[in-house]
Amino acid sequence: MNKPNPRIMILTAKFGEGHLQASQSLKQSFINQSVQDIRVIDLFQAAHPFFNEVSKKVYLTSMRTPKYGLDYYGWSYYITRYNKLDRPWTKYFNYIGEKKLREIIVQEQPDAIINVFPFGAAPEVAHKLDIPTFTVLTDYALHNRWVHPEMSKYYVATNELKDELVSQGFSQEQIEVTGIPIREAFYHVSPQTNKYGQLLDPAKKTVMIAAGAYGVLDEIKEMVQFLLSQVDCQIAIVCGRNSKLEASLNEDFAAMNHVHIFGFVENIQDLMALSSCIVTKAGGLTLSEALSLALPVFIYKPFGGQEKENALFFLRSGIGKIAGTNQVLEEQLVQFLSDDSIAIEMKKRMQAIRKWHAADHIVQNILQTIASEQPQPVLV
Incomplete structure (x- = not known):
């Protein structure tokens, strides 16, 4: 049985439309499952609005520079792709938004947090507060920024991605191959x-x-x-x-x-x-x-x-x-x-x-996971 009236927090970012679209697809699926208390939060915008605007401009500019032989976004992706959690660059990104996220969690009291962007701060903070954290990968490739040992569960597009995560120490049960959430209209x-x-x-x-x-x-x-x-x-x-x-x-x-x-x-x-x-x-x-x-x-x-x-x-x-x-x-x-x-x-x-109805499968699984982690009543 699902927990009645669970509070859901979805963390996203406006770097391209994909993260936002996936977040909205998940939100709509929760609503269709009669879950109304859902917050979609752009953590970068909430925590560091100035840095967020600068970063978005840099990201958009990086889409134009490869034609001139300056693919700095691609370079940074591959240089950091296999970084471990203890590397300075990884620690820095995991720290981004941590203070603000704590404030939001205290205010919202969510029953679950869903990452639709690789925010390492989420599992760091939520694990200490006994809040399950879920990650929805929105690509067909894995970057280690998505990887965190305290993640409760991953939802991925392919069996290959599942195998990669298993090779990094996650159990089979921690990874569901669901596809990437898209609008139900498709x-x-x-x-x-x-x-x-x-x-x-x-x-x-x-x-x-x-x-x-x-x-x-x-x-x-x-x-x-x-x-x-x-x-x-x-x-x-x-x-x-x-x-x-x-x-x-x-x-x-x-x-x-x-x-x-x-x-x-x-x-x-x-x-x-x-x-x-x-x-x-x-x-x-x-x-x-x-x-x-x-x-x-x-x-x-x-x-x-x-x-x-x-x-x-x-x-x-x-x-x-x-x-x-x-x-x-x-x-x-x-x-x-x-x-x-x-x-x-x-x-x-x-x-x-192809995997159909990814958002529905993810939402149903999250709700079941939340329910299974709730304390069971003691029968007397």
Whole structure:
């Protein structure tokens, strides 16, 4: 039996959209399970607002610098990837937010703390207060910043990640392979209510390009023109909140009937469901969304660090391809669109790997764990 009215604290951070989206998916699942007392807290913002803003700007800048040969985020990721808990750099990151977290815990009195970002302070503090702490890994690769001996339980995307954690001393029971939490809407895509079915030609294969905030291609116009000249297909380009990119592409492709330009798409799962493949960056949440729909993935110039490792997992698993140049990407897409057997095989592999309803599985397991750790009444 679950504990009535448990208080849940979810710790997250605004470094990319993935951590926030996963946090909101978990929150919604708790609400669906009739748990109402949930706090989603950006611990960096709460503890060090100035440092948080500076760090976010540095992080965003790091996404632009690799093209100039300065991949400082990737360097820092790999230099610290296997650091042990007693290393100064690891100790420093584990200390961040500790004082503020103690204050929040005293105020909120949570029954469980969930890490959706690698905050080492959480298990450090919570263990001393007998509060179970859970970590939800939002990537397909492990960095030691996620690893802490006082963690009650881990929820991971793959069996490979589980094996890595077991090799570091965690028991099989401490790790659940659930997949990465995504929005429930991805499991309920309906052709009958899909408005994009009226915009796209159902007779043509569709290449979806998630251009996003920075764009995933250096020469997107040339690539689109090349694809249309080689294969009978249509292109759907999603610019997100980059209105400048959207306006530019609308002007470039105004005369092309088979090129569709979109800004921010609220129901992105509907557009993905009608696509034959997606060209995207390698964020854990985006890849998980594509995986849920068995949508073959083409990753262009993945950023060093977790995105590169995510991309390599998809490549090893036969469910995605990586391109380092526009020419390679064009060749990959033309081959994919010209040979149906490639799509069939990739989709088959994706269907075998994907985990559905990750958020629900995680929430149910956390609630059961909380209930099992409560003192049992003494029968007299």
